[in-house]
Amino acid sequence: MSLVARHLEANGIPTVIMGCAKDIVEHCGVPRFLYSDFPLGNSAGKPFDAASQAETLELALRVLETAPGPRTTVQSPQRWSEDASWKTEYSNVSKLTPEDIAERRKEFDAVKETIKVIQGKA
Amino acid sequence: MAFAAEHDVPIPYMQKTREYYLALGYGNPYRWAHYVDVPFAPPARPLAASRVALISTAAPYRPDRGDQGPGARYNAAAKFYEVYTDSTATMPDVRISHVGYDRTNYKGDDPRTWFPLIALQDAVKTGRIGALTPRFYGAPTNRSQKVTTQTDAPEILRLVREDAADVAVLVPT
Numbered sequence: 001m002s003l004v005a006r007h008l009e010a011n012g013i014p015t016v017i018m019g020c021a022k023d024i025v026e027h028c029g030v031p032r033f034l035y036s037d038f039p040l041g042n043s044a045g046k047p048f049d050a051a052s053q054a055e056t057l058e059l060a061l062r063v064l065e066t067a068p069g070p071r072t073t074v075q076s077p078q079r080w081s082e083d084a085s086w087k088t089e090y091s092n093v094s095k096l097t098p099e100d101i102a103e104r105r106k107e108f109d110a111v112k113e114t115i116k117v118i119q120g121k122a
Numbered sequence: 123m124a125f126a127a128e129h130d131v132p133i134p135y136m137q138k139t140r141e142y143y144l145a146l147g148y149g150n151p152y153r154w155a156h157y158v159d160v161p162f163a164p165p166a167r168p169l170a171a172s173r174v175a176l177i178s179t180a181a182p183y184r185p186d187r188g189d190q191g192p193g194a195r196y197n198a199a200a201k202f203y204e205v206y207t208d209s210t211a212t213m214p215d216v217r218i219s220h221v222g223y224d225r226t227n228y229k230g231d232d233p234r235t236w237f238p239l240i241a242l243q244d245a246v247k248t249g250r251i252g253a254l255t256p257r258f259y260g261a262p263t264n265r266s267q268k269v270t271t272q273t274d275a276p277e278i279l280r281l282v283r284e285d286a287a288d289v290a291v292l293v294p295t
Contacts, residue, residue, distance in 0.1 A: 004177060005290070007271065007275035019294050023136050023137075024154055025294075027155075027156050031160060039223070040228075041224055041235060047229075050241075053235070056238075057291075061250065071160050084129060090133055090138065090226060090227070091139070091141075114198040115264075
Protein backbone atom coordinates (compact mmCIF):
# COMPACT_ATOMS: atom_id res chain seq x y z
CA MET A 1 0.00 0.00 0.00
CA SER A 2 2.95 2.31 0.66
CA LEU A 3 3.98 1.77 -2.96
CA VAL A 4 0.54 2.88 -4.15
CA ALA A 5 0.72 6.03 -1.99
CA ARG A 6 4.12 6.87 -3.46
CA HIS A 7 2.85 6.41 -7.01
CA LEU A 8 -0.20 8.63 -6.52
CA GLU A 9 1.86 11.30 -4.80
CA ALA A 10 4.50 11.28 -7.55
CA ASN A 11 1.65 11.94 -9.97
CA GLY A 12 0.28 14.91 -8.05
CA ILE A 13 -2.32 13.33 -5.75
CA PRO A 14 -1.64 14.02 -2.05
CA THR A 15 -2.02 10.91 0.14
CA VAL A 16 -2.18 9.85 3.75
CA ILE A 17 -1.78 6.29 5.00
CA MET A 18 -3.62 5.14 8.12
CA GLY A 19 -1.81 2.14 9.58
CA CYS A 20 -0.50 0.10 12.51
CA ALA A 21 2.82 -1.25 11.15
CA LYS A 22 5.14 1.68 11.85
CA ASP A 23 8.41 0.05 10.86
CA ILE A 24 7.18 -1.36 7.53
CA VAL A 25 5.55 1.87 6.32
CA GLU A 26 8.46 4.09 7.40
CA HIS A 27 11.00 1.65 5.94
CA CYS A 28 9.35 2.07 2.55
CA GLY A 29 9.14 5.84 2.88
CA VAL A 30 5.75 7.52 2.35
CA PRO A 31 4.61 11.14 2.18
CA ARG A 32 2.21 11.15 5.18
CA PHE A 33 1.41 8.50 7.77
CA LEU A 34 -1.02 8.44 10.69
CA TYR A 35 0.24 5.67 12.93
CA SER A 36 -2.01 4.00 15.51
CA ASP A 37 -0.21 1.82 18.06
CA PHE A 38 -2.93 -0.83 17.87
CA PRO A 39 -2.94 -4.52 16.86
CA LEU A 40 -2.82 -4.98 13.07
CA GLY A 41 -6.36 -4.74 11.71
CA ASN A 42 -7.23 -1.52 13.54
CA SER A 43 -5.77 1.08 11.17
CA ALA A 44 -8.99 3.11 11.29
CA GLY A 45 -9.60 3.06 15.05
CA LYS A 46 -10.76 0.77 17.85
CA PRO A 47 -13.53 -1.80 17.28
CA PHE A 48 -17.07 -0.77 18.14
CA ASP A 49 -15.83 2.65 19.24
CA ALA A 50 -17.23 5.34 16.92
CA ALA A 51 -15.43 8.13 18.80
CA SER A 52 -12.06 6.39 18.39
CA GLN A 53 -12.74 5.84 14.69
CA ALA A 54 -13.83 9.46 14.14
CA GLU A 55 -10.76 10.79 16.01
CA THR A 56 -8.45 8.53 14.01
CA LEU A 57 -9.85 9.78 10.71
CA GLU A 58 -9.75 13.41 11.87
CA LEU A 59 -6.09 13.07 12.79
CA ALA A 60 -5.32 11.49 9.40
CA LEU A 61 -7.08 14.39 7.65
CA ARG A 62 -5.05 16.89 9.67
CA VAL A 63 -1.85 15.12 8.69
CA LEU A 64 -3.02 15.27 5.07
CA GLU A 65 -3.59 19.02 5.16
CA THR A 66 -0.70 20.16 7.39
CA ALA A 67 2.32 17.89 6.79
CA PRO A 68 5.32 20.14 6.09
CA GLY A 69 7.12 17.56 3.93
CA PRO A 70 7.49 13.88 3.07
CA ARG A 71 8.01 11.14 5.71
CA THR A 72 5.68 12.95 8.09
CA THR A 73 4.52 10.44 10.70
CA VAL A 74 2.09 11.38 13.43
CA GLN A 75 1.33 8.86 16.16
CA SER A 76 -2.22 8.79 17.47
CA PRO A 77 -2.35 9.49 21.22
CA GLN A 78 -4.96 6.75 21.64
CA ARG A 79 -3.98 3.64 23.62
CA TRP A 80 -5.21 0.12 22.80
CA SER A 81 -5.24 -0.67 26.52
CA GLU A 82 -3.55 0.62 29.66
CA ASP A 83 -1.49 -2.56 29.80
CA ALA A 84 0.89 -2.95 26.84
CA SER A 85 1.42 -6.71 27.26
CA TRP A 86 -0.57 -7.40 24.05
CA LYS A 87 2.55 -6.30 22.17
CA THR A 88 4.62 -9.20 23.47
CA GLU A 89 2.05 -11.77 22.31
CA TYR A 90 2.34 -11.07 18.58
CA SER A 91 4.24 -13.76 16.65
CA ASN A 92 6.30 -14.80 19.67
CA VAL A 93 8.55 -17.57 18.31
CA SER A 94 10.00 -18.36 21.74
CA LYS A 95 6.60 -19.75 22.70
CA LEU A 96 6.39 -22.19 19.76
CA THR A 97 6.95 -25.91 20.43
CA PRO A 98 8.51 -28.15 17.73
CA GLU A 99 4.98 -29.48 17.10
CA ASP A 100 3.71 -25.91 16.60
CA ILE A 101 6.52 -25.25 14.16
CA ALA A 102 5.75 -28.39 12.12
CA GLU A 103 2.07 -27.44 12.07
CA ARG A 104 2.74 -23.83 11.00
CA ARG A 105 5.12 -25.00 8.29
CA LYS A 106 2.51 -27.35 6.91
CA GLU A 107 -0.04 -24.55 6.96
CA PHE A 108 2.29 -22.08 5.23
CA ASP A 109 3.14 -24.56 2.48
CA ALA A 110 -0.58 -25.16 1.94
CA VAL A 111 -1.12 -21.39 1.67
CA LYS A 112 1.63 -21.07 -0.95
CA GLU A 113 0.06 -23.93 -2.89
CA THR A 114 -3.37 -22.25 -2.77
CA ILE A 115 -1.92 -19.00 -4.11
CA LYS A 116 -0.19 -20.85 -6.94
CA VAL A 117 -3.41 -22.60 -7.92
CA ILE A 118 -5.42 -19.35 -7.89
CA GLN A 119 -2.79 -17.44 -9.84
CA GLY A 120 -2.62 -20.25 -12.36
CA LYS A 121 -6.35 -19.86 -12.96
CA ALA A 122 -6.26 -16.06 -13.08
CA MET B 123 6.66 11.21 35.30
CA ALA B 124 7.57 7.50 35.29
CA PHE B 125 9.09 5.88 32.21
CA ALA B 126 6.91 3.58 30.13
CA ALA B 127 7.54 -0.18 30.16
CA GLU B 128 10.54 -1.30 28.07
CA HIS B 129 8.33 -3.35 25.69
CA ASP B 130 5.80 -0.53 25.24
CA VAL B 131 7.10 0.50 21.81
CA PRO B 132 5.81 0.04 18.24
CA ILE B 133 6.06 -3.69 17.44
CA PRO B 134 9.09 -4.38 15.19
CA TYR B 135 7.13 -6.33 12.56
CA MET B 136 9.99 -6.76 10.09
CA GLN B 137 12.23 -8.30 12.75
CA LYS B 138 9.41 -10.46 14.13
CA THR B 139 8.50 -11.72 10.66
CA ARG B 140 12.11 -12.62 9.85
CA GLU B 141 12.47 -14.48 13.16
CA TYR B 142 9.20 -16.30 12.57
CA TYR B 143 10.07 -17.63 9.14
CA LEU B 144 13.61 -18.53 10.18
CA ALA B 145 12.17 -20.46 13.16
CA LEU B 146 9.93 -22.29 10.70
CA GLY B 147 13.01 -23.26 8.71
CA TYR B 148 12.62 -20.96 5.70
CA GLY B 149 15.67 -19.09 4.44
CA ASN B 150 15.72 -16.18 1.99
CA PRO B 151 13.61 -13.80 4.10
CA TYR B 152 11.14 -11.37 2.54
CA ARG B 153 12.68 -8.07 1.51
CA TRP B 154 10.45 -5.10 2.22
CA ALA B 155 10.27 -2.18 -0.18
CA HIS B 156 12.66 0.58 0.80
CA TYR B 157 13.44 3.99 -0.73
CA VAL B 158 15.58 6.96 0.16
CA ASP B 159 13.60 9.54 -1.80
CA VAL B 160 9.92 10.15 -1.07
CA PRO B 161 7.59 12.17 -3.33
CA PHE B 162 5.50 15.00 -1.92
CA ALA B 163 2.58 16.91 -3.44
CA PRO B 164 1.01 19.64 -1.26
CA PRO B 165 -2.82 19.73 -1.34
CA ALA B 166 -4.08 22.17 -3.96
CA ARG B 167 -7.24 23.19 -2.08
CA PRO B 168 -8.82 22.92 1.38
CA LEU B 169 -10.20 19.49 2.30
CA ALA B 170 -13.67 21.02 2.62
CA ALA B 171 -13.50 21.59 -1.14
CA SER B 172 -11.70 18.33 -1.97
CA ARG B 173 -12.92 15.04 -3.33
CA VAL B 174 -11.44 12.14 -1.34
CA ALA B 175 -10.59 8.65 -2.63
CA LEU B 176 -10.58 5.70 -0.21
CA ILE B 177 -8.11 2.92 -1.05
CA SER B 178 -8.19 -0.34 0.91
CA THR B 179 -6.51 -3.75 1.03
CA ALA B 180 -9.72 -5.39 2.24
CA ALA B 181 -11.17 -8.17 0.05
CA PRO B 182 -14.74 -8.48 -1.16
CA TYR B 183 -16.50 -11.28 0.71
CA ARG B 184 -16.93 -14.34 -1.49
CA PRO B 185 -19.00 -17.13 0.05
CA ASP B 186 -17.31 -19.78 -2.10
CA ARG B 187 -13.83 -19.02 -0.71
CA GLY B 188 -14.03 -20.55 2.77
CA ASP B 189 -14.12 -18.96 6.21
CA GLN B 190 -13.53 -15.21 5.99
CA GLY B 191 -14.28 -14.37 9.58
CA PRO B 192 -14.69 -12.78 12.00
CA GLY B 193 -12.00 -14.83 13.70
CA ALA B 194 -11.13 -16.86 10.58
CA ARG B 195 -7.64 -18.27 10.21
CA TYR B 196 -5.41 -16.81 7.52
CA ASN B 197 -7.26 -17.58 4.29
CA ALA B 198 -5.14 -17.31 1.14
CA ALA B 199 -8.07 -18.45 -1.01
CA ALA B 200 -9.81 -15.17 -0.20
CA LYS B 201 -7.02 -13.10 -1.76
CA PHE B 202 -7.65 -11.08 -4.91
CA TYR B 203 -5.18 -10.33 -7.67
CA GLU B 204 -6.63 -7.42 -9.58
CA VAL B 205 -7.61 -3.91 -8.55
CA TYR B 206 -11.37 -3.71 -7.98
CA THR B 207 -13.83 -0.92 -7.25
CA ASP B 208 -17.22 -0.71 -5.60
CA SER B 209 -19.67 2.00 -4.59
CA THR B 210 -19.06 4.33 -1.62
CA ALA B 211 -22.82 4.91 -1.23
CA THR B 212 -23.21 2.08 1.29
CA MET B 213 -20.88 0.03 3.49
CA PRO B 214 -19.68 -2.96 1.42
CA ASP B 215 -18.95 -6.42 2.82
CA VAL B 216 -15.16 -6.35 2.75
CA ARG B 217 -13.05 -8.69 4.89
CA ILE B 218 -9.45 -9.15 6.04
CA SER B 219 -9.06 -12.93 6.43
CA HIS B 220 -6.59 -12.86 3.49
CA VAL B 221 -3.98 -10.78 5.34
CA GLY B 222 -1.89 -11.20 8.47
CA TYR B 223 -3.78 -9.06 10.97
CA ASP B 224 -3.26 -9.61 14.70
CA ARG B 225 -5.55 -12.54 15.35
CA THR B 226 -4.25 -12.92 18.91
CA ASN B 227 -5.39 -9.50 20.04
CA TYR B 228 -8.27 -8.71 17.70
CA LYS B 229 -11.20 -10.84 16.59
CA GLY B 230 -11.62 -8.86 13.38
CA ASP B 231 -15.31 -8.32 14.00
CA ASP B 232 -15.80 -4.60 13.24
CA PRO B 233 -15.19 -3.72 9.56
CA ARG B 234 -15.02 -0.02 10.48
CA THR B 235 -11.55 -0.65 12.00
CA TRP B 236 -10.14 -1.48 8.56
CA PHE B 237 -12.58 0.28 6.25
CA PRO B 238 -13.44 3.83 7.45
CA LEU B 239 -16.24 4.52 4.98
CA ILE B 240 -18.83 5.46 7.62
CA ALA B 241 -16.41 7.90 9.29
CA LEU B 242 -15.66 9.39 5.86
CA GLN B 243 -19.37 9.70 5.04
CA ASP B 244 -19.81 11.52 8.37
CA ALA B 245 -16.94 13.85 7.42
CA VAL B 246 -18.80 14.69 4.20
CA LYS B 247 -22.00 15.41 6.16
CA THR B 248 -20.24 17.82 8.52
CA GLY B 249 -18.44 19.53 5.64
CA ARG B 250 -15.00 18.47 6.88
CA ILE B 251 -14.31 17.05 3.41
CA GLY B 252 -15.98 18.15 0.19
CA ALA B 253 -17.02 14.75 -1.16
CA LEU B 254 -16.06 11.12 -1.61
CA THR B 255 -15.39 9.68 -5.03
CA PRO B 256 -18.37 7.52 -6.08
CA ARG B 257 -16.16 4.41 -5.88
CA PHE B 258 -13.54 3.07 -3.50
CA TYR B 259 -10.52 1.13 -4.77
CA GLY B 260 -9.31 -2.30 -3.67
CA ALA B 261 -5.53 -2.85 -3.76
CA PRO B 262 -4.27 -6.45 -3.99
CA THR B 263 -1.77 -7.72 -1.39
CA ASN B 264 -0.03 -10.37 -3.43
CA ARG B 265 3.51 -9.78 -2.15
CA SER B 266 4.86 -9.06 -5.62
CA GLN B 267 6.34 -5.57 -5.48
CA LYS B 268 6.78 -5.66 -9.26
CA VAL B 269 3.07 -6.23 -9.83
CA THR B 270 2.20 -3.53 -7.27
CA THR B 271 4.44 -0.87 -8.83
CA GLN B 272 3.97 -1.76 -12.50
CA THR B 273 0.35 -2.88 -12.67
CA ASP B 274 -1.74 -2.14 -9.56
CA ALA B 275 -0.50 1.35 -8.65
CA PRO B 276 -0.86 2.72 -12.22
CA GLU B 277 -4.35 1.18 -12.44
CA ILE B 278 -5.40 2.82 -9.15
CA LEU B 279 -3.99 6.16 -10.38
CA ARG B 280 -6.00 5.81 -13.59
CA LEU B 281 -9.21 5.11 -11.65
CA VAL B 282 -8.84 7.90 -9.09
CA ARG B 283 -8.13 10.36 -11.91
CA GLU B 284 -11.19 9.12 -13.78
CA ASP B 285 -13.19 9.87 -10.61
CA ALA B 286 -11.56 13.32 -10.25
CA ALA B 287 -10.11 12.65 -6.79
CA ASP B 288 -8.12 15.51 -5.25
CA VAL B 289 -6.56 13.50 -2.40
CA ALA B 290 -6.43 9.87 -1.23
CA VAL B 291 -6.74 8.10 2.13
CA LEU B 292 -5.07 4.68 2.05
CA VAL B 293 -5.85 2.06 4.68
CA PRO B 294 -3.66 -1.07 4.70
CA THR B 295 -4.38 -3.91 7.11
